[in-house]
Amino acid sequence: MRTFAVLGISCWSGFLLMALELMSGRILAPTFGSSIYVWGAVITVFMLALSIGYLIGGRMSMSEPRIAVLCGLHLLSGLLVLPILFFELPVLDGIFEYTQDPRLGSLLSSVILFFLPAAVCGTVAPYAVRLLVKDSQAAGFYAGLQYFFSTAFSAAGTLLTSFYFVLILEVDQILMLLIGVTVFMALSAFLISRKSTP
Amino acid sequence: MKFCAMKFKVALACLAAVALTPLPAAAELKTIHSEKSLYRNIFVTEDGDLRCLTFRRATAGTRQTCFEKSDPQNLYFPYARMMMGALYLNPNPQRILIVGLGGGTLPMGLRGFLPDAAIDVVEIDPAVVKAALDYFPFKEDANLKVHTDDGRVFVKKAIKAGTKYDLVMLDAFEDDYIPEHLLTREFLQEVKSIMTPGAVIAANTFSSSGLYPYESATYADTFGKFYNLKAANRVIWAQNGELAPQSTLDANAKMLEPAFEKRGIKSGMLFLMLNGSKDWPDDTRVLTDQYAPSNLLNSRGKSNR
Numbered sequence: 188m189r190t191f192a193v194l195g196i197s198c199w200s201g202f203l204l205m206a207l208e209l210m211s212g213r214i215l216a217p218t219f220g221s222s223i224y225v226w227g228a229v230i231t232v233f234m235l236a237l238s239i240g241y242l243i244g245g246r247m248s249m250s251e252p253r254i255a256v257l258c259g260l261h262l263l264s265g266l267l268v269l270p271i272l273f274f275e276l277p278v279l280d281g282i283f284e285y286t287q288d289p290r291l292g293s294l295l296s297s298v299i300l301f302f303l304p305a306a307v308c309g310t311v312a313p314y315a316v317r318l319l320v321k322d323s324q325a326a327g328f329y330a331g332l333q334y335f336f337s338t339a340f341s342a343a344g345t346l347l348t349s350f351y352f353v354l355i356l357e358v359d360q361i362l363m364l365l366i367g368v369t370v371f372m373a374l375s376a377f378l379i380s381r382k383s384t385p
Numbered sequence: 386m387k388f389c390a391m392k393f394k395v396a397l398a399c400l401a402a403v404a405l406t407p408l409p410a411a412a413e414l415k416t417i418h419s420e421k422s423l424y425r426n427i428f429v430t431e432d433g434d435l436r437c438l439t440f441r442r443a444t445a446g447t448r449q450t451c452f453e454k455s456d457p458q459n460l461y462f463p464y465a466r467m468m469m470g471a472l473y474l475n476p477n478p479q480r481i482l483i484v485g486l487g488g489g490t491l492p493m494g495l496r497g498f499l500p501d502a503a504i505d506v507v508e509i510d511p512a513v514v515k516a517a518l519d520y521f522p523f524k525e526d527a528n529l530k531v532h533t534d535d536g537r538v539f540v541k542k543a544i545k546a547g548t549k550y551d552l553v554m555l556d557a558f559e560d561d562y563i564p565e566h567l568l569t570r571e572f573l574q575e576v577k578s579i580m581t582p583g584a585v586i587a588a589n590t591f592s593s594s595g596l597y598p599y600e601s602a603t604y605a606d607t608f609g610k611f612y613n614l615k616a617a618n619r620v621i622w623a624q625n626g627e628l629a630p631q632s633t634l635d636a637n638a639k640m641l642e643p644a645f646e647k648r649g650i651k652s653g654m655l656f657l658m659l660n661g662s663k664d665w666p667d668d669t670r671v672l673t674d675q676y677a678p679s680n681l682l683n684s685r686g687k688s689n690r
Binding site: 216217221222283287350354 | 424538673674681
C-alpha cells in the first residue's frame with residue numbers, strides 16, 4: 188500500500204512538471220514572444236530547478252525518511268503553482284518594463300514564476316526512491332521503477348496538455364486543475380499510508 | 386548572459402553550416418539557396434522566370450512568396466494583391482507596420498505606391514531577412530527598416546515608445562503554422578492601441594479551416610465590422626473606428642487604379658471576393674491569451690482546403 192502511494196505521487200509529480208513546463212511557454216508568449224530564446228529559457232530554468240531539487244530531496248532523504256514528508260513535498264509543489272495564477276501578469280509586465288530582451292526577460296520571468304514549483308517537483312524523485320528501496324541490492328530496481336512512472340506520466344502530461352487540455356480549458360483553468368489534483372494526490376497518499384501503517 | 390549569447394552564436398553558426406541535401410523536386414524546379422534556420426527550412430527555388438521562397442520543403446505546395454524576374458513589380462500571388470487592397474480604405478498611410486517579411490513582397494509593393502511612407506517590418510527569423518535581401522527584390526532604405534523580433538514583442542515595444550501606425554499588415558502565418566500569441570483578443574487590442582484613429586489593419590490568414598469562425602469572432606471582438614476577402618487565402622480589412630463604406634472603397638479604387646494595374650491589382654477582382662457580412666455562429670468563442678488552440682483548430686477541416 189505504501190509502495191502504491193509513493194508511486195502514485197511519483198506519477199502525478201511527473202505529470203505536473205511537464206504540464207507546467209508546457210503552460211509556462213504559453214504564459215510567457217504574450218510578453219516575450221515564442222521565439223527559440225523563450226523556449227530555451229523555459230527549459231533551462233526547469234532543468235536547473237530540477238537539478239537543485241534532486242540535490243535537496245536526496246539530502247532530505249538521509250534522515251528518517253517518512254511518507255508524510257513526501258506527501259508534504261508533493262503538496263507544496265502544487266501549492267507553489269498557485270502564486271502563478273495571481274502574480275503572472277504583474278511579474279511579466281514588471282520584467283518587460285525592466286528589459287525587453289526576450290532572452291533575459293524570459294529567463295528572469297521563468298525563475299520568478301516557475302523555479303520553486305519545479306524545484307520542489309525535483310525533491311520528490313530522490314525522496315520517493317529512498318522510500319521505495321528496502322535493501323541496497325534492489326536500489327537500482329526501485330530507482331528505475333520510480334523513473335519509469337514519473338517519466339511516463341511526464342510524457343502523458345505533455346501530450347494531454349498540448350493536444351487536449353488547451354482545446355477545452357483556459358491556461359489558468361489548467362493550472363487550477365493541476366493544483367487540485369496535486370492536493371488530492373498528496374492527501375490521499377497520506378491517508379492510504381496512514382491506514383496501512385497503524 | 387554574454388557567455389550564453391556566445392555559445393548560442395556558435396550553435397547558430399553550426400546550424401547554419403549544416404548543408405541541406407536538396408529534396409527531390411519537380412524536374413524544372415531548381416533550388417538556388419537552402420538553409421536550416423532556427424525556425425524552419427528555407428528554400429529559394431527557381432522555375433524558369435519564377436523565383437519563390439519556400440518553407441519546409443522545396444516543393445511548389447508550400448510557397449510563401451514568388452516574383453517574376455522579368456516583371457518584379459507584378460504581384461504574383463493573389464494574397465499580396467488582396468493585402469494591397471487595404472489601401473482602398475486609406476490610400477495614403479504615412480507610417481506602416483508589417484509583421485512577417487517573407488520575400489519582402491508587401492513592403493516593396495507598398496514602397497512602390499508610397500515613396501515617402503515610413504515602413505517598419507518585423508521578422509522573427511534572421512535567415513528569412515537574409516534570403517529576402519539576397520534573392521528577392523527587397524531592400525531597406527532610410528525609411529524602410531526590418532527589425533528581427535517577435536511580432537508581439539515589437540508591438541509591446543511600440544506601445545511603450547508611443548509609436549503609432551496608419552496601416553498594419555499581419556502576414557506572419559505559414560502554410561500550416563500559426564504563432565498562437567498573434568491571434569488573440571489581447572494581441573489585437575495591443576495592435577489597435579498603436580493604430581491612429583481610422584488606421585487600417587490587413588491580415589492574411591486561412592479561408593477554410595476549423596479556425597475560421599474563431600478567427601472571425603476574435604477580429605470582430607476587437608474591430609467590430611470588417612471586410613472579408615476570400616479566395617485560396619483569406620484577407621481581413623478592418624479599421625480603428627468606423628469601417629469605411631463601399632462608396633469610399635470605390636472612390637479610392639478609382640484613384641489608385643492606374644498605379645495598381647501595373648502590378649496586376651484589379652479592383653473588380655478584389656470587390657468580387659469582398660464580403661462584409663457575418664458568416665460565423667454567434668456563440669463562437671473568442672481566442673484569448675488564456676484560450677488559443679489555433680493550430681489544433683486550424684488542423685481541423687483541413688481536407689476542405
